Amino acid sequence: MEKKFELDSNSQQLKHFREELRPLLKQTGLDDKASGEVLLALQEALTNIVRHSYGSEGGKIQVDFSEDAGEVRFSIRDFGHKFDLTQVPDPVLPRDKPGGLGIFLIKQLMDRVTYDGSCNPGNLLHLIKLKSSKPV
């Protein structure tokens, strides 16, 4: 199964997108917990784009979803400022300051997170969840 989405970079769209994704993730065979983890990781990645790649400028975000027997994949493309979140060091936990957890959650919740900085302008992020992965 494959599906493409195009979103505007604003926080209000994130909830609508979550609602659109929930039934789609159910169809992949992931259980509720794993689906929730994918949903949260994806939302954190999108929030990151809204806040950091585009900021107040706004812009488009393209999300490609695909799955096969072994894994669920999301590729997230934006056209904003360059930002490689895979290079952000993990925070020392527990955090005693607000913030700084979004990227950590993405890395924890997904099995593979890879960044492709070769696209210009913007960023391309790949998130993969194995269907066999153990709950976080």
Added chain:
Amino acid sequence: MKINQTQKGDIERFELEGELDFHTSPELREKLQDAVQKQIKKVVIVLRKVSYIDSSGLATFVEMLQKMKRYGGKLVLSDLEPAVRSVFEIAKLDKVFALANSEGDAAQLLA
């Protein structure tokens, strides 16, 4: 996000309903700020009807906890849904917050 704020004895109670994310967190933050400004000593936030939380929601609670600690206030989060509790656990925030299984337990933690 619905925020129902009531007072029960000396405890300020916030019951939240909906999804706590980057979009809805600012509204909650504003309400909680009011309690901090009034230096309310005992606050319970009931999360029974919160099905989703992201890092913005976590940050809102961490900020509240820090501010309350400065004036000797106590904050308890109560009735977390498993999916929400799991996010706290991944971030190891279950070691930072007082998490109660029920409002009765929350009242005891605040006593």
